[in-house]
Amino acid sequence: MDVLSLAGLLLALVALVGGSILKGAGIAGLWSPAAFVIVIVGTVAAILLQTPMATLKRALGMASWVFSPPASSREAQLAQVVEWANVARKQGLLGLEAEVRQQTDPFVQKGLQMLVDGMEPEAIRQMLEVEVGAQESQGLAAAKVYEGMGIYAPTLGIIGAVLGLMSVMQNLADPSKLGQGIAAAFTATIYGIGAANLMFLPMANKLKGLVEQRTGEREMMIEGLIAIAQGENPRNIEARLAGYLN
Structure with missing residues (x-):
């Protein structure tokens, strides 16, 4: 949490x-039920209109990251890579075959399998970097769903306020309703600006940061796997990857 x-x-x-x-x-x-319908339902409608289904599903799945980010530890990842380097140094790359089956992360499992299969370091790098790039693009597109909601909500809040004031104008003959009507009109503005700045935009920025963090971890893993494929000394690998911890 x-x-x-x-x-x-x-x-x-x-x-x-x-x-x-x-x-x-x-x-x-x-x-204000009316403000809720205009602002929140309207914002959802706008997002549904602009977002492809695959991106929307990914965005909904990532929403939980705001309160429960994916578990990650670069220190643990570094220690794991160094351990693999020691195994490869003593037993050869085929000694890592048992490690492949133990991995729960498909990305890491794929990289290790290519290592065990004896693929050239540059080929491993190219394939994994393509996958990292695709995952980053998809993650950022999902985060922009909430960014879009943060853009639409304030505008819809203004629309709600205008509609409320229109209703007030229709009741000018009854002064007792004017104060309540004007207050209800501005409630829509509060919904729009509040939802955008206290929820949607912060969510978008949080998710973007998590996507970038995950991309950095993937890049660290790629560098580690390439170094193992090139037969580098485990101590040198540890020193090289230490820069990612900062």
């Missing part, structure tokens, strides 16, 4: 609800 993300979400709720109470609007002032 990512404590910072959880704390951020809770503080966002406190900021909205607490601010509404301190300003005298109360909690009831934040509730």
Whole structure:
């Protein structure tokens, strides 16, 4: 569980609800079914219109990363590569065949298998870099789904406010409804700007960072596998990959 993300979400709720109470609007002032339909449902509609199905599914699957990022440890990865280098130095590349079956990450398993099969280092690099590039592009496209929601939500909030004011104008003859009507109109703006800046855009940036972090880990693994294929000394491999820890 990512404590910072959880704390951020809770503080966002406190900021909205607490601010509404301190300003005298109360909690009831934040509730508006009409604003919810216009802003949230409208934002989802816009995203469905612009996003391919595969990207949308990937984005929904990645949403959990915000609170529960994929487990990763570059230190553990470095130690694993050095261990493989020692095995290859003592038993040859075929000695890594048992390691292939133990891997749960398809990317690492694929790289190790190519190593065991005796492929040329540059061929291994080219194939794995293509896969890393594709995974990074797909991950960033999924993160941009939430970025798009953060762009559309404020605009739809303005639309909701305009529609609310139109309703107010139709009731100018009844002054008792004007204050309540204007307040309800601006609730849509709060929904749009609040959802964009407190949820959608932060989610997008968090996911982009995680995708870049994962790409860096993949690049570190590629360099380690190539170094093993080239028969480098395990200590030299460890020194080379140490730069990725920073």
